[in-house]
Amino acid sequence: MYCSYCERYVATQLAVEHIQPKGLPAYQPLQGRWENFLLACVNCNSTKKDKPVSLSDVLLPDRDNTLAAYLYSAGGEIQVSSQLNAHAQQLAKATLALVGLDRRGQTIVDANGRLIALDRVKQRMEAWMTAVDARQKLAEQPGNAAMAALVLRLAQYTGFFSIWMEVFQAEPEMRRRLIDAFPGTRESGCFDPQTFEPIQPAPNPDHLPHGGKA
Numbered sequence: 001m002y003c004s005y006c007e008r009y010v011a012t013q014l015a016v017e018h019i020q021p022k023g024l025p026a027y028q029p030l031q032g033r034w035e036n037f038l039l040a041c042v043n044c045n046s047t048k049k050d051k052p053v054s055l056s057d058v059l060l061p062d063r064d065n066t067l068a069a070y071l072y073s074a075g076g077e078i079q080v081s082s083q084l085n086a087h088a089q090q091l092a093k094a095t096l097a098l099v100g101l102d103r104r105g106q107t108i109v110d111a112n113g114r115l116i117a118l119d120r121v122k123q124r125m126e127a128w129m130t131a132v133d134a135r136q137k138l139a140e141q142p143g144n145a146a147m148a149a150l151v152l153r154l155a156q157y158t159g160f161f162s163i164w165m166e167v168f169q170a171e172p173e174m175r176r177r178l179i180d181a182f183p184g185t186r187e188s189g190c191f192d193p194q195t196f197e198p199i200q201p202a203p204n205p206d207h208l209p210h211g212g213k214a
């Protein structure tokens, strides 16, 4: 129940997102193909609309390691990681532009003509503050297993997996548990099984076309 692009928790109105948009004639044969589907929030889906997508020109959350690609901060900003090589940085920037993740306020009309106003920066700031608060509370009660379990539940209901991973950067055990709390994340092969550090480029275990770009 998370948007594949902005990572927020989406309780309702999760949209099936066609990576290569079904509205463009060239991509119509892909309409029913699993590898062309992602789940996305209506905001990301509506911003992306019918923009043509070349799989080799963007980083995609089902085939690349998008945690390694971006840096988040307390101010709600999202930036391309300088750890990436120049080519990967370009791809990471293209993804931000595709779904408008680098923009602050937006007015978007969804597929049903409903107006959606959104402040992505504020949402990320709130997630960051929630994660920092949880980390501090946990630090005040080291070894409190019930508290740790509650923190993981909070992360699941807040979403923004990458933000939680960044806030808990110095705590490998919590990072391991966060990876397991978000289903499918471990199986993506995007994290070292010993250190839980992100692996870049992604190993792309499903052998999706144009996966594991660097």
Ligand SMILES: [Zn+2]
Pocket: 003, 004, 005, 006, 007, 008, 040, 041, 042, 043, 044, 045
């Ligand atoms: Zn989204």
